[in-house]
Amino acid sequence: MYKVYFQTYEMDTINLSEKTNWEFIEQVQKESGENLSLCYQCGNCTAGCPYTNYFDYPVSMVMRLLQTGQKDTILNSKAIWLCATCETCTTRCPCEIDVAHVMDTLRIIARRENKVSEKDIKMFYDAFLDSVKRFGRIYEVGTLLTYNIRSGHFMADADLGPKVLTKGKIRFFPTKIKGSDKVAQIFERFRTKAKKHG
Amino acid sequence: MSGVAGKELRIVGFLCNWCSYGGADTAGVARFKQPTDLRIIRVPCSGRVDPLFVVKALLTGADGVLVSGCHPRDCHYTDGNFYARRRLEMLKRLLPFIGIDEKRFHYTWVSASEGQKWQQVVTDFTNQVHKLGPMHAKKESEG
């Protein structure tokens, strides 16, 4: 039932003298505000992670890869996108590291560097944010459709359609809030600011 | 790293022998790097620190004064730091009245085992005093 992590990738010798990306370690520490050296690899995060079976690297291994500055491996990993921020790792970390926040930070950096391994998840998130930008709130049908079209999973959750429809759970038309332009402006300002700071 | 750029300032520290002086020793033994501005005077107990020593130092050339004793309830002499706490609090509140920034004076509690806390206190206090700059700059330029 449990997957051994060695099967998921090839272990080459890592020349730590050459392949330790110190700037990356610094960057993650700075952006997340967490001290990565606090991790002593007890594995509690992995032990509690509900998603670990789907991860290519368990959380504790992500932390270890971070400590050794393996930037590419981390940013290309599926694990950082499969994390659902359930906060179990953060809650139980004996070293008081906000692990979920570190994972968040890694997603942000991966997005910024265009290195997203789990395209579907990113697309789903983007569809979600599109809805927010256009209407100010989430319009569930629209989000799902946008996602389906972009991801090519045209029938994702189509089986649920009838259930939802007959139960009257879905609105067919988005409600656009009055201040939707104000929300869109948050997106705009953020984009301008991000550009300015490179 | 000293963490303090620029010229050193004069910071006087009164440390009780049993806790904070020991804490500073512990920090030293552990090689916890600290800014170098602080000059330490050893006293038996924070209760020995007459607030007037602090005033004297601040009026005659110190840019900052730090007093550190045992944690309340943990005084080697039982009650010394309880008296210190009242007197030093009084002083802390009086200083701004005579035009001295109360941030130039700090009193705290560091035990002999708290080397790391000591490093933090010294670093933070030194940074705080550096933010305020020298207190006696005017006189120096005059003289």
Add this chain to the structure above:
Amino acid sequence: MRVGVFICHCGNNIAGTVDVARVAAEMRKLPGVVYATNYMYTCSEPGQEEIKQAIKKENLDRIVVAACSPRMHENTFRKTIEKAGLNRYFLEMANIREHISWIGEDKELNTAKAIDAVKMAVAKVMKNKPLYSSSFKVNKRVMVIGGGVAGMQAALDCADGGLDVVLVEKSPSIGGMMARLDKTFPTIDCSICILGPKMVDVAQHEKIKLHAYSEIDEIKGYVGNYQVKVRKKATYVDWTKCTGCGACMEKCPTRNAYDNFNFGVAPTRAINIPFPQAIPKKAKIDPAFCRQFTKGKCGVCAKICPTGAINYEMQDEIVTEDVGAIIVATGYGLFDLDKFPEYGAGRYPDVITGIQYERILNASGPTSGHILRPSDQTEPKTIVFVSCAGSRDKSLGVPYCSNFCCMYIAKQAILTKDHVPDSQSYVFYMDIRSPGKGYDEFTRRAQEDYGVKYIRGRVSRIYPKGKKMVVRGADTLLGTQVEVEADLVVLATAVVSAPGAAGMAEKLHISYDTFGFYVESHPKLRPVETNTSGVFLAGACQGPKDIPASVGQGSAAASKVQALFSKDMLESDPAIAQVNTNACVGCLKCVRTCPFQAIKEEELRNGKKVAKVIETVCAGCGVCTSTCPCGAIQLQHFTDNQLLAEVNAICQG
């Protein structure tokens, strides 16, 4: 005044980051300094010799040594100058190692700081006055607080050396944690078999007076002359009459009293003798459970007792013991299960602590040594041990290692296999810490000979599934989540300071760390002494310790007391407060603030009322000096003028 200054290199410790030659050169420019030099190791014999020679040759009358912390070597150099004929208080030390060379990297700044530090010491030493100790008599009686293995060892060693010993134990029997253990690592010898005879020795030693079920109320006095108020808690059984026959316990109708000795593994009676080998073997009533106290009627034990020892009206009794020294051996405490909500916080009966498992393993325990799990009294086949349950866990406030869990887990896993041959044990661990003699071989044996499966990773969650407990952890070596379906889970809960440790330290005027463990005078060189003279430490009250280490400390503390008591008279510290009766206006504010009631009012011959310091009581804190408005009462060696000299040396220098 002829001041000599000696700057120590301390090898490279100081000279590495301080220009010692320049410091010495700067000192030569100071008025009053007639001699300044630097030396490789000032504390070495030739180093000390050089000071002595210089005192003679240069006719020096004040000495400044700039070296390590005075807390380290002040006494060393005081003796040195004393041998050269100077009063020992004509020495000042400048701490240029711990406070300078070790904490700053910039040699320029360090050197400037060192120059200031030595200047301050020179300024102070010029204000120093010769001080002379007086001597006082020692009460050669020692109190040992805590009757665990460390305290017992200390008590026996002192008593065998001819000293009168008062042993105070909080619980109804001595024996401590060790009396609860089944076997001991790495020899697997029976714990009570080796401890029992020692307990009997304590009980029968004519030099040892035992106060069991007693606590310390108050400690007054000073080295050589302590007065300790001991509260003998009410047992509701007259121990002079109780024969320990156990009839009361048998007939007591309350069967659900909490059993402290067994850590609640099974209930006990409201009147009980904690265990068969208890010393003293006397009964006591737990009023929280006794029907006579909770319901106001019962009286069964009073009726049954053949000697009429039961006394429901008994009150606590306070006795005062005069002693000259105190050995503190108050042991440790353990984390409760409720600290672990992810492990069920005590809601699952089959998740227990290591010490509870110890009682289950023990032949005189509630299961008579049969391994039966608490929920259904069946024999567990799969047992999971979780190490570091709380230890090395910053989030729970215990960042330190509990020292002996790795070892006792290995022991318990081995014993489990012995008791239940078809069982399988798993140990979740982060690191195996086994650095003692024969220790690592022992943990290897658990794996190699007893087939214990060691899994490197923490446990995140324990939850029930049917009759099993699912233990979900990580195997970080495999890099995966793992689960074990266990019948019984044993948590090696963190060792913490004994309950009430801080309060005890405050009574003793000794320091304790953030975790409540007592602080020794020096981590290497004075491991059983405290900063309060006459108070010594033994065992786990200073930090988690296993049996051999505790016993070693017990003996060490005893030998320290023997050395202290080898003299009939002790010298007092002359650095105490002194009143200038000319300046004293008799306002007596010092009397109000003295924490030791060491100052009283005195009428001079001319009728003037002034303050007077009781020399033997003054502890030298100086609160009076900072209270006195007219500077009439001065703490010697830390007078206003001495401290002002230091302030001026920095601020006006």
Add this chain to the structure above:
Amino acid sequence: MAEKEYAYFSGCSLEGTAKEYDTSFRLVMKTLGVTLTEPEDWSCCGSTPAHTVDHVFAAALAARNLAIVEKMNIGTLTTPCPSCLMAFKKAHLGMTEDEAFKDQVNELLDEPYEGGVISKSSLQIIYEDVGLEKIAEKVTHALPDLKVAAYYGCIMNRPPDVAQFDDPENPVAMDRVISALGVEVRDYAFKTECCGAAFGVPKRAMVNELTYKVLSMAVDAGANCIAVACPLCQQNLDLRQEQVNRAMGASFNIPVLYFTQIMGLAYGYSPKELDMDKLVVSAGPLIKTRIPIAEYRAMKEAEAAAAKKTPKAREAKEAAKTEES
């Protein structure tokens, strides 16, 4: 008693798939005398997706709403949705603890947020502010057939420093609220194990497996329904129950109700009023029996009295038992 008032942030889900949560919460609040005022023109909190873009950006989406609430001068915001709650709490904490962060966030906003709003989950205000006594007081009907497993989901109480509510590993607030209604609650170990959250769409297999575990633990504990406080949990456990059955070869048929619906039933609202028909797995059979509370109590008392009257029979029974063992 002074009437309580909260700014009510229902959140996007409660306008759509979780309409029944909104309906039942509003009704229950009416009964308990709590006033809910909806902030004008609120927008999406940003939820998980925003957090993958940027910390400041994510906080800004949440803080826009906090700024609106701050202007309302009510002080406390309540939201039934744990995801919105977490977004608000994290934005608030970040902005109040770090001045620079606050400035960065406010730069993205039209109206700045100054840090004057406390956010609490709807469960928290019911449990802490209304209190169990008041909750019990308003009960009109007993629901004798329900055996409830309360499911809190992952982020209602976690991380503890942020949530500041209940126990992160073994929360009890919902259990106690439901118990206070006189409804039977079953204890079990998976109250906070994650259900798969928003991955229902992009990673369905993951959600199936996680949801399966939660459902089986609840059933094993003897529960015949699950109470939830999170729209996403409800969606995964209820709407996707059939997906789970198919994928895992199971045959769950366990209704998943919002805890506010159970409260509503106990307060005498009709299943129709509480939008019970919106549940995919019908709770119909379980809530059919509703007995007016006075009648129910009288019934129970009679039972107890009957049991007391025949002590001998009881003793005989016990004797038989001891013999058996």
Add this chain to the structure above:
Amino acid sequence: MNNAEQIKETIARIFPDVETVICYQQGFDGLHATPYFISIPEQVNKLIWNPLCAQNLTSYLPSIKKKVGIVVKGCDSRTIIQYLQEGLIDRAKVVIIGVPCTGVISVKKVLREIGHQPVVDVVFDDNGNIVVKTQKGEKRLAIADVCPDKCTTCQYPTPLVYDHLIGEPIASNKPKEDVYKDIREFDAKTLEEKRAYWEKEFERCIRCYACRNACPMCICQDSCIAETREPHWISQRLSLQEKFMFHMIHAAHLAGRCVECGECERVCPMDIPVAKLKKKINAEMKELFNYETGVNPDDKPPMYTFNVDEAKIKEHKL
């Protein structure tokens, strides 16, 4: 003033019991009152009682060993209470004649008004005015306009402790929250302004020690550390630094003890607001320990005691 007659009667009555009574007589002109020690009842005739009797006579008490009678105003009585708190006098050896007071006169203010002319005569009219006659004419001044600052916020016009009360007690008509108003206002200034203010004030100090000598709570007498070498806190140099230090010593030694009688300012030849520092500390003592000097003999001066848990002292963060 009828009170004078009543005081005289009372003194005459207590006499065999006390050896001395301290009261007021006229000084070198009508504007000045001066302490008057009566040792036989007959001397009582020279006693005066009017708003010019401003001095705090209680300063003499700690040094007198005999049983003594004393005339005190409300403000003066606080000194007695403070003495009792500190155990500096024996209550059994003092007979207190308390006189409720509607406000005294600051001679300095009057002199300023009359341009420091020699005074020929002083009379009081019935409308609360003082009429000062000089060679250049007559000046009528409302007493309220020439009272010392302390009277404007007086909370205790009636003595808080006495054995004999002359006349009827008076209640304060000054708002309590105004007592430290001046301190709050001054505190609101910038650090630079405050520093400059004190440097300017203390620069004028001539180190005459009149403030110290007049202070009833300055108990050190000849042992004052402003002048000793053991300990040697300050030198005799007339620098601003030393003057500043002297005033800080005075303030620190009066922390939680100053009874706000204003004697220090009354006697200061340089008009330095020396009482202000002490009043500031008093405001803090009130805030920190809810302690007010000289109102309750059972209180403990806050600097000579402590609480294990101080409710109002929070640890300071860096």
